[in-house]
Every structure is written in structure tokens, then in C-alpha cells.
Amino acid sequence: MNEDPQILSTSSLSISVAQERGYAVVSVAGEIDAGTEQQFRDALTSVLARGVLRIVVDLAGVAFMASAGIGVLMGMRRVLAEEGGSLVLASPHGEVAQVLSMTGVDTVIPMAASAADAVARLDS
């Protein structure tokens, strides 16, 4: 109610979802911050809602991630852990890799250098 999308939407993300047999790769491009957090969360939630519990989030196109994005990823990790699913991040780089390291996210969510490697790391 106090969230005015007009105020917080500085830009939007480009998100594509490739749903394969037993998993999905969610590719994100743009900047994940308070203005785009909801869009990011909605995209992941809609994948979950389809019953897909093994998810790769490909960050190759993400140049900046603020704590808002960290919150979504950690929330996703928790939900998937509770549901017996699996989450792997692909291709974090530059400032995004640094914030993931600085916040310790890289110690609780597996990372891979490419989407293909990330798919291989999904728990079966």
C-alpha cells in the first residue's frame, strides 16, 4: 500500500524463462534493485507456481544487484529448500559477483560460470 510503483520503478528487467524437462532457466538482464525487485520476484514465483522446483537464475545480463535482489534470491532459496527443490546461479560477474560474495550469498547458493554448468549443478 505504501509501495508506489511510480516512485520505485526506475527501469524494468528483461526476463526470459526457458522451461525444460524438470528444470527452468530464468535469464535476467538489467539492474535488480528496489525498483525491479517485484518484477524479479514475480517471474520466479510464476515459475514456482508451475511446479518447477529446479531453477537456474542466469545473471549474465545483470550489471548491478542491490540488497533488494539479494532478498529475492535468499527467499527463493528458502522456499526451494523447503519444497525439496534446487537453485543455482549462473554467470555472476563484476559488481554482482562482488555483492554476492560480500553478503555471503555465494556460500549458501551454488554458483556456476555458465548456464550449462549451472544446470549440471542442480540437485537431482
Next chain:
Amino acid sequence: MALDQAFNANTLHVLREAVLVEAAAAGMPDDRATEVMLAVHELAANAVRHGGGTGQARMRVVAGELHCQVSDAGPGSADGDARRGDAGTIRPWPLQPGHGLWLVRNAADHVSMASGLGGSEVTAVFTLPGFSGAAAGH
């Protein structure tokens, strides 16, 4: 050199660039400059969200430290972080409104805050390399 820049939700990316430049000019190595930028972004995003949509960021070097101050004019978060899990989603997402400030505290060497009727002001302090008493560069 110093930075004194107003921002709103639409200019956070401009602020981030300016903060990176300023931190580098103050002598921060790249990795540390990125942390300064992330911290200032979080403070500015909080100001946008809770402080009436706009704020002011200031950076200056004081005695071997980089002081980054972000202020807003209120109204503050009188209604709190009222978001709750949306009905219809699988389950409520864990809501962790403290994330941003946690990140700032993690990045900065020291953080101080003041708030009142006139708004709030947060200062994150980063020790410049060579001024910590230890050998420069880690």
C-alpha cells in the same frame, strides 16, 4: 574534491556512477570503491523508499576516511514496511527489510545515524588505504 548530489528513484544509477568515481578519486581500490557504491546505493534507496522519494548524498575525505552521508527530508517510515506476502502466491516471501542496512554495516568501517522530524541522515565511513595503521593494501 567532494560530492554533493541530489537523487531520486530515477537517478540512483547516476548517483552510483558518481560515487564510484569519487571513491576512486579518494584513493579507494576498485573492490572497495564498489563496496562504497553499494553502501551509498542502499542508503539512497532507503531514502527514496522511506524518506519522501528524494535525498542528498555527500562524500568527503576527513582525516584518512571517506565519509558518505545520505540524508532525506522525511517523512520517514511512519507506516513501516507494510508489505506482506501477496495473497495468491505460493507462500509469503521472507520479508527482510533490514537487508540494505545490514549490507551497509557490512561494507563500512563505521555507520552513524540520526533521525528526527526533519528527516534522517546516515553516515557511512570507510577508512582509506594506508590510514588504518596496518600496511596499505591487503
